[in-house]
Structure formats: structure tokens, C-alpha cells
Amino acid sequence: MRIPGAVGHRFQFLSDSVPICAGHCSDSTSGSIVGTALLSLYLPKLIYAAKEQELRNQLSSSEERDRRHEAERRRQEAEKRCLEAEREIARLESIRINVDAFQPAVKLGLMEVETSLKDFKRQELGDETEETWYRKGYRDVYVGVIQMPLKAQLGIDLQKVRVWPGQGNHLMVGGITMTTTADTAQGAEWKLNEVRREFIKDKKFVAFEGDPFDSRIMQLSREHEQQLRTRLKEGQDFRVFETGLIRAAEQVLRLMLAPLGKNVSFSGDAVPESQELLAFLGDHNKRLTAKIVDLSKVRDIAETASPARPSHRFVRGDSRR
Numbered sequence: 428m429r430i431p432g433a434v435g436h437r438f439q440f441l442s443d444s445v446p447i448c449a450g451h452c453s454d455s456t457s458g459s460i461v462g463t464a465l466l467s468l469y470l471p472k473l474i475y476a477a478k479e480q481e482l483r484n485q486l487s488s489s490e491e492r493d494r495r496h497e498a499e500r501r502r503q504e505a506e507k508r509c510l511e512a513e514r515e516i517a518r519l520e521s522i523r524i525n526v527d528a529f530q531p532a533v534k535l536g537l538m539e540v541e542t543s544l545k546d547f548k549r550q551e552l553g554d555e556t557e558e559t560w561y562r563k564g565y566r567d568v569y570v571g572v573i574q575m576p577l578k579a580q581l582g583i584d585l586q587k588v589r590v591w592p593g594q595g596n597h598l599m600v601g602g603i604t605m606t607t608t609a610d611t612a613q614g615a616e617w618k619l620n621e622v623r624r625e626f627i628k629d630k631k632f633v634a635f636e637g638d639p640f641d642s643r644i645m646q647l648s649r650e651h652e653q654q655l656r657t658r659l660k661e662g663q664d665f666r667v668f669e670t671g672l673i674r675a676a677e678q679v680l681r682l683m684l685a686p687l688g689k690n691v692s693f694s695g696d697a698v699p700e701s702q703e704l705l706a707f708l709g710d711h712n713k714r715l716t717a718k719i720v721d722l723s724k725v726r727d728i729a730e731t732a733s734p735a736r737p738s739h740r741f742v743r744g745d746s747r748r
Contacts, residue, residue: 508728512722519715524686524708535580536608537675538668543576544659545618547650552643555627564627568635569647572618573655580608581668588704589697598689600704601697603676605669607662615655620648682709686712700718 550569558564581606589602622641626634658664662664701711 452569494516505729509726512726516543516719516722516726521686522535523712523715524683535585535679536580537679538581538672540579540665540668541577541739542579543574544664545572545574546651546655548574548654549718550647552622558629562727563633564630565624566627568623568639569612569621569624569643569651570623571648571651573615573648573664574618575615575651576612576613577659578610579665579746580607581662581672582608583672588680589701590704590707591698591701593690593692596688596690598684598687598691599694599698599701600677600680600684600691601694601701603673603680603693605662605672606663607660607665608657609662611659612736615652617648621646622652623649652727680701696719 430635524720546571548571552567552569555566556564586607587602589597589601591601593599605608621637621639622634622643625632626636677693680693684691
């Protein structure tokens with residue numbers, strides 16, 4: 428190939444665009460041509476090497492940003508799961524019912540009565556002696572009046588209360604019965620205790636004679652007092668309070684069962700498939716405990732995944748209800 432201005436010289440190209448002198452070039456011309464050739468050959472590689480490192484740095488920065496964004500997203504998701512678990516644990520704790528608090532007072536006292544009860548008893552002793560033409564008829568009768576000061580606690584027995592599921596969100600409650608605890612330790616005061624002979628004429632009571640020293644009086648008085656104490660123990664003399672007390676008991680049970688979020692209704696008699704109130708509440712708490720344990724595991728895993736998160740864990744003084 429011939430080059431203008433280079434008469435008598437012959438060139439060989441190193442590449443398509445860079446000629447190399449093959450003949451009679453001067454040293455300066457030859458050095459310039461070689462430098463140009465080398466620069467043309469290696470400059471793209473140098474530029475590429477510089478750009479490659481820059482691109483690697485940019486790619487590394489981008490990947491680092493992506494990793495940080497993904498780590499932050501995961502941290503936020505873990506924190507959200509942790510907060511949701513804590514809220515649900517707090518909600519479940521709020522619907523616990525402290526059954527242990529009711530165990531010492533299963534006979535729930537709702538009303539206190541302090542009074543002095545006066546009891547009268549008349550008891551015929553044996554058969555009546557018929558009237559004759561020369562004497563009146565008569566009969567022997569025990570008459571006793573006893574006064575007894577007392578304090579009585581009226582309430583309900585929680586162990587006898589029964590519950591069962593109703594329709595929809597209803598919870599049925601039945602078996603509410605009044606209980607009484609009477610304190611008669613002050614003793615009885617006798618106003619009257621004697622055996623009388625009542626006289627009969629024309630089948631009508633006309634007169635009587637009292638004998639406070641009759642030998643039967645002691646035994647009859649003792650029986651009278653024992654009957655009164657038995658009646659008080661069984662609450663027979665407090666039935667007048669029963670209607671009001673049952674209504675008060677229903678209000679107390681509504682408050683007791685309010686954490687369940689049920690519509691509580693009352694029925695006089697329990698059904699066969701009913702369950703004791705305290706046993707029902709115990710089962711309810713067991714189910715809550717199992718859920719709380721599972722949620723606590725979820726919360727702990729979430730806290731591990733989000734170590735930088737400040738703790739707002741729900742704490743109760745008494746977890747048993």
C-alpha cells in the first residue's frame with residue numbers, strides 16, 4: 428500500500444486502521460506511529476476496565492440498597508406480626524375469668540339480714556277427753572313462744588349454677604338457688620313455754636289452766652327450739668327474700684360472665700347437657716391459655732426477626748383468671 432508523501436517506503440498495517448512502517452521511516456515518525464497504534468489498541472481496554480469497575484461499584488451499591496430495603500421490609504413485617512400477636516394476647520388475657528377468686532366463696536353472699544325472730548308453737552298432746560254430763564271435756568296442749576336473735580347471710584351456691592350454649596351468641600344460665608347461713612350463737616329467749624289444759628264445752632274452747640311445771644315441758648321446749656334452728660338452717664323463714672335475691676344473683680352472674688362477650692339469658696331449670704359454671708369457666712381459661720402460648724411463640728419469633736424493635740410486651744400481674 429502506498430501512502431501519499433511517503434515516496435519509496437512500504438508499510439504494513441497492524442490492524443485495519445493502524446499502519447506500521449516496514450521500510451525507511453524516521454525514528455520520530457516510527458515512534459509516533461507505534462504509539463498511535465498501541466494507544467488505538469489498548470485504549471478501549473483501559474476505558475472498559477475503568478468503566479467495568481465503575482459499573483461493578485454501581486451494581487454493588489444497587490444490590491446493597493436492595494438488600495437493605497428487603498431487610499427493612501422483613502423487619503417491618505416481623506414487627507407487625509409481633510404487635511398483632513401482642514394485641515391478641517392482651518385481648519385473650521382480658522377475657523379470662525379468675526375462677527380461683529371464686530373458689531373460697533362458692534356460696535356467694537348477696538344479702539345480710541340481722542333480726543330477732545319470734546316463733547310461736549302450739550301442739551296438742553294426746554287425744555281429747557270427751558265432755559260428759561257432769562264435767563267439761565278437755566285436752567292438753569303445749570304452747571311455746573321463743574325469741575332468737577340472728578344474723579343471716581343470703582346468697583347462691585355457685586357450684587349448683589349450670590350453663591349451656593343457647594342459640595347464636597347466647598349463653599344460658601340455670602340452677603340458681605338461694606342459700607342461707609344463719610348465726611344463732613346468741614341463744615334463744617323463752618317468752619312462754621307451758622302445758623295448758625284447755626276445757627271444751629259444747630265442742631267449744633271455754634277456758635284453760637296453765638302449768639309451767641309440767642314434766643313434759645323440758646322435752647317439748649327442746650324439740651321446739653331444734654325445729655326452729657332446723658328451719659333457719661334450711662332457709663325456710665327467708666323465702667320472702669328469694670325473688671329479690673335471685674334477681675340480684677342474675678346481675679352478679681351477668682357481670683361475672685361479661686368478659687365472654689355472650690348474651691347471657693336465665694332459665695329456671697338446667698338442661699341435661701348443661702355444665703357446672705366453675706367447670707365451664709375452667710375449660711374456657713384452658714382454651715385461652717393454649718391460644719396465648721401459640722401466640723407467644725409467634726411473638727417471640729417475630730421479636731427475633733426484629734431485634735432492633737423496642738419491647739412493648741403485655742404484662743399482667745396475675746395471668747390466671
